[in-house]
Structure formats: structure tokens, C-alpha cells
Amino acid sequence: MKSKVWLSSPHMSGKEQKFINEAFDTNWIAPLGPNVTGFEEDISQYLNEDTYVAALSSGTAAIHLGLILLDVSRDDIVLCQSKTFSASANPIVYQGAQPVFVDSEEDTWNLCPIQLEIAIKDCISKGKKPKAIIAVHLYGMPYKVDEIHTIAKNYDIPIIEDSAEAFGSSYKNRKCGTFGDISILSFNGNKIITTSGGGALATNKKAIKDKAVFLATQARDKSVAYLHSHIGYNYRMSNVVAGIGRGQMTVLDEYVKLRRKNYKFYEDALGNLDSVKLLNEPQGHFSNRWLSCILMDTYKSRESLRLEFDKENIETRPLWKPMHQQPIFSNCKKYINGVSDDLFERGLCLPSGSNLNESELNRIYSVLKSFFSLG
Numbered sequence: 001m002k003s004k005v006w007l008s009s010p011h012m013s014g015k016e017q018k019f020i021n022e023a024f025d026t027n028w029i030a031p032l033g034p035n036v037t038g039f040e041e042d043i044s045q046y047l048n049e050d051t052y053v054a055a056l057s058s059g060t061a062a063i064h065l066g067l068i069l070l071d072v073s074r075d076d077i078v079l080c081q082s083k084t085f086s087a088s089a090n091p092i093v094y095q096g097a098q099p100v101f102v103d104s105e106e107d108t109w110n111l112c113p114i115q116l117e118i119a120i121k122d123c124i125s126k127g128k129k130p131k132a133i134i135a136v137h138l139y140g141m142p143y144k145v146d147e148i149h150t151i152a153k154n155y156d157i158p159i160i161e162d163s164a165e166a167f168g169s170s171y172k173n174r175k176c177g178t179f180g181d182i183s184i185l186s187f188n189g190n191k192i193i194t195t196s197g198g199g200a201l202a203t204n205k206k207a208i209k210d211k212a213v214f215l216a217t218q219a220r221d222k223s224v225a226y227l228h229s230h231i232g233y234n235y236r237m238s239n240v241v242a243g244i245g246r247g248q249m250t251v252l253d254e255y256v257k258l259r260r261k262n263y264k265f266y267e268d269a270l271g272n273l274d275s276v277k278l279l280n281e282p283q284g285h286f287s288n289r290w291l292s293c294i295l296m297d298t299y300k301s302r303e304s305l306r307l308e309f310d311k312e313n314i315e316t317r318p319l320w321k322p323m324h325q326q327p328i329f330s331n332c333k334k335y336i337n338g339v340s341d342d343l344f345e346r347g348l349c350l351p352s353g354s355n356l357n358e359s360e361l362n363r364i365y366s367v368l369k370s371f372f373s374l375g
């Protein structure tokens, strides 16, 4: 059996171990310490100096805290992009609130401004203004930031910007992770940089960061004895894990280049075919190309290509199944235009790791070559 080619696997740079050793040498083996602070500073520098960052145990935890900080509670409505990974939506349910799913548009595959406004108006007309919007830069492609944020502003609804897949992406030269009232990042093992597991909450208000850290560390009031006037969470990032993050931050831009090079590889191979569509960057959108994805002409051809890769032990994956199609969310309200259903039927994510080597790319190319009869 040939070795497995992964969709997106961890890519260590060699610079991580030094920070981890420092944590051991100084006995900072705890969910606080110099690596946590250093990692937060690195992220903040990278995004924008006015950004305050709280390093957390996961991106999911960051979304959960974001909802709490926006005061989302029982029976509130939260509008959420349907085409996303379930972690965007689950924390809404943790709060006892109701997810309402909104479909995508075709240019970025993200939140559709038209459907979003229909959903907001409809909720308001029924006497229930949405408490928050969760917008996602899926696969690293920035959503239509200007359009979406203008609508949110008009109706005075805060946005949680789910930038879990888009660290290193930007919109009109501003980094993804700086647009939301609250923004989140993920450093899970499959993301563009990883801490094995981890996440972060980013905000332009220091008070919000401080409150996030307070809630993430069991909501301990200032007192020698343990004193609590809030329900707390254990969501802080460990100082050992943050050491991996500091090493990874030194190569983030390089990894963006490598992922974009993978996209170019697929574009060069498939760009001229009528039966395949790639996702171009609209004007002003810069994608980290976390995953390179294609649209086939039919479900059947998507499946046969996927199975050809599978035979060669090359991992590919259909574009994420929309939340409104998930059994667990089948009772949730939805505003649908057919775009995300179609993407799910015809779309395929291709191997996209920054660590793909020449021989792996050759194996991928030979599958494409025989499937599409490339010259």
C-alpha cells in the first residue's frame, strides 16, 4: 500500500521544540506562562497591533465565549452560515439559543447578503431580532465583508467572525480575524498552523479580551479565597501547547505561500477544463487557500473522481455538508437558495497541505491526468 496523502496534515517547522523546552526548563507547565503571552503577542502583531488576543483551548471554545460575551442566552436567535463545519453552530446550542441557518452565495461560497437580510427582516417581523451573526471564511476564502458588515450594522446586530480556516487570509489588505465584533481562530491539527489543538479569540477592545480570559479561567473573582459571581469555564490554552504556536507563527506567511502554490498547481492542471470549476478570488479577496477545492459538473463525476483518489490512498473530501442538512439541526429554521446544497453535491476538497512533497504531487497529478485525459 502506498503511503497516505492527507488533505491537510500538521507541518512542524523545527522551531517549535525550543519554546516547548523553555516551558519545561522553567516549569511553566500550566494554562498560563510566557509562551501563552508570547503567542498572543505574536498573533496580535500579525493581525493588527490594535487587536487583543486571548489564547484558548480551541476555536470552538472561542466561539462559545464569543456568544457569552455578546450576551446570547436561552431562546435567543443566532444566524449562522449554513455552509460551515459544525463547530461554528454547536456553541449556539450550548447557550440554549436557536441556530437559524443562512445559505451561501456563489462568488465566495460564504454567507449570502441577500438571504441574510431576508432572514433578519423575517425574524424581526416575528418579534425576535437575531442576537448575533456567525459569518465564516470557509476554506480560507474571505466572505463578502463589506456587504455582510453593512447589513449587520444597519440592523445593529454583532458579528462573530469565524476565521478558523482563514488565518493569513485578508480582505482589502486587512487580515481576516480583525473584522468581527468578536473574531475567532483555530489551531487544530488540520488548520494552516497548529498547536495540536487550540484556538484564540480576537477583539479590538481590551475589556472584551480581559473578560474572555476571566471566563476561560473559571471566572475567579479577585480574592484570596476562591470567590465566584459568574459561571466559569476551563478554556485557557496551555503554556506547553502555546510553545508550538510560537514556533508555527514564524512560518505562517511561508505556509500561506505554499498553500497558494498548491492551488496554482490545481489551477494549472484543471483551469482550462469545461467540466471543472475552481474558486477564483474576487477583487479584494486574498485567500490563504487553506484547502483547494473544485466543483465537478455532476455528483456522479465528483464521486468517481473521489473514488479514483481513494484507490491511490489519496485523501479528498466532499465540500462540507451544510448545517441545514444535518440530522441534529433538522428542526432549525433556514433561509436557503440552493447554493450550498449544490456545492455539497458537486464539490471536492483536494490535498492542500503546506508539506505536500514532489512525489505526492506527482501521485495526485497522475490521478488527475488519467481521469481528465490531460495532455
Ligand SMILES: *Cc1c(COP(=O)(O)O)cnc(C)c1O
Pocket (backbone or CB within 6 Å): 057, 058, 059, 060, 061, 084, 085, 087, 088, 136, 162, 164, 165, 185, 186, 187, 188, 197, 198, 199
Ligand atoms: C476548525 C473549525 C472550527 C473549530 O475549531 P476547533 O479549534 O477545532 O475547535 C470552527 N469553525 C470552523 C469553520 C472550523 O473549520
